[in-house]
Amino acid sequence: MAFLPVVTGLGFITSIGNDRDAVLRSLKELRHGFEPVVFLNNPTLPVKLAGTIKDFSFPSASWRDWRWPSRYEIDRELLRGLPPHGVYAYCALEQALADAGLQRGDLTDGATGIFCASAGSPFLLGNFLEQMRASRGERGNPMGLVSSIAGTLNFNLASHYKISGAVCGFVSACASSSHALGYAMDEIRLGRQRRMIVVGAEDVTDESILPFASLRTLSTSAEPTEASRPFDKKRNGFVGTGGAVVMIVEEAGLARSRGAKRYAELAGWGQAGDGHSVAISHPEGAGLREAMTRTLRDAGISPGEVDYVNAHATSTLAGDRSEALALQAVFSTANAFPKISSTKALTGHALSQAGVMEAAFCALAIAEGFIPGAAHLEEPDDACAGLNLPRTSLEEAPRVVLNNSSGFGGSNVCHVLRKPT
Template sequence: MARAFVTGLGFITSIGNDRDTVSRHLRELQHGFERYAPFEKDGIGCKIVGTIKGFTTDSPDPEDWTWPERYKIKRETLRSMAPHGLYAHCAMVQAIEDAKLEEADIANAKTGLYASSGGSPFLTHYHHERLLKHGVMRCSPMGIVSSIVGTLNFNLVAAFKIRGASCGFSSACASSAHGLGFAYDEIALGRQQRMFVVGAEDGNTDAILPFAGMRTLSLQTDPALASRPFDAARDGFVGTGGATVLVLESEAEVARRGVTPYCELLGWGQASDGYNVAISHPDGAGIEAAMRQALQAAGVAPESVDYVNAHATSTLIGDISEARALKAVFTKGGAKGPAISSTKALTGHGLSLAGAMETGFTALALREGFMPGSAHISHLDPECEGLAILRATEIRVPQVAVKNSSGFGGANVALVLRRAG
């Protein structure tokens, strides 16, 4: 089995649009939340969003969009994108630069791309309304490929001339973690030498507000209180969008190109709750099983894990389910267990983006030697007592980390990463 390493990262997130800014905000526990103007209307209880700065994508016409000047995107490329496609394109540019890849490294049969998003409800609604009001011949020929689930991989594979494996993953909030796991398999089995793994979401009204109907969004009006995983007074998650891209490469490619990786992806596991369409198993059965599978696949004992980047979204049920699973895996027999935090306290919940974004954060932590704190905790939920949940960032070098992700239907993924070198 070939080994797989993370060699490049690209970020468009609520806490920064480049690696260095993201790293600084993780260390300093600076959140990316703001009151969101479209939510100021009467009848909308949630007010806070993890906003993407430096981009304007609120028009259905890409000709009206604005983005940082450093990214040069041709009109014919832009016209088939959703807002999150623009974010992902920019994150791809960053990741390619970060990994020091040449065009020949990208456009070949041994380089693939796996992408995850929920599509663009914003553009789906717009194009459907136009169809009904004006007729099919007045619809954009790019309406389908810019809006449906899969729009990310359609656009990125074409724009960056990807010729290897490509696929879109749709398991809700576990989607891009699934993409990472299966990308690892592609490299471990020798099918591919390099994989781009992408997670992205629009992060606008159409993508976030429907969750209010599930009573899962925070109703706090203070950005510093709205997302507080593991806190006894948490009342739901804060939505966000953006994009993250990770470059995975085989050990042979790392050696050939002479690059320094962020970390090694040692293995992964997945399991289902088999319990409820939207609610986590109360004892965290699926995420516990996923973590045990991942540790076994990676050949890592639970006591060797230094840090866990939890899925914890700041919901009442989900955080407790994961806390129980973490206790079952790591604290049996009086073990102290690893340091734990949820970076969603800073970014909000990126839905399909979350797994990739937070794995990117974990890769940064492994290479740069810190463990980000779990911000905004005033009173730890009693169910979390006994877990080493960080209240502040620790400048301590983790050697092995676990990243958890969970999605609707009880889909659970755990990834095990190890510091390179």
């Protein structure tokens, strides 16, 4: 017997807003979240912008120096084991629980699990290792390891909320939280769990963003409207960001029995590898094309039924072109022309957090009856010929939405969300 997963709660700490209403306004009005940043206190560096998280501050590796909005109370014992993005995640999770009408006690029944995605905290890991080397191994932060490595979110959140259901972390670069969401869907569809919490979060620090400059994937534009412009001919890289987004996914019968609102149904998902390169997408988008095809098949949806696609498009030269060709192959050849945009034009690229963040944006679009426009797009790349790229947000209610994600090594993951029936 298959069970239907539905979205019942959302929480946001992002560059375009730190709650549902702020994010909704930004998506509708195409407000970006970029600010000037001097990385490593070096103004000569060519990377000038980041998608900053407002009202949070992490000036040192000591949690005693950290600041966050006063409405969130974080237990000291929890805080000692968190990285900066763990603070974001805790705040977003508290939002999502309130949005879904859940109490902490509702999470301890064994029928609730948590899947998380992050790259860990290079900021804290570097500090921890420096301490260890400086003391020749004789001194170190006892929480340094659990606060900094890639599983830090699931370590901390599962233990703090006393979750005894499925607990796992996912690491597939920029497809990580999309994998987390897909496998969370399967936990519910297979009847293994009745509720899943899906978390994606990343630091916004020099150490988490600047290494991408070595790959020549970061934008060097200092003007925010020119720095992140997916599918545009003049794009020159992405703008780094982070934060946290949390999605509560429940079995539809459980949601119905407790009178929970439903943002969207999670109708299907799929994945496929490129089998091509460690860092660059297949030039013709072969893996993403197959992932979209498998996702539509899993959902029982034809290309012509899709109203909107939130593209992975990060604003890099190779990646956007690859995705445009994949979209052409799946939709244009089927004489289907869904609206397409990439909300990374507003947020920047949140790496492993991106998949669940953009799935949450899709859920908002379905629930609130609008389609986010292709912000900052002036002249589409030639590969986009025939694709429907609206320049402004549309007051048009999508019934079926496709969300795309791609990561290093050619990991491609897609989800179909649809209006609840």
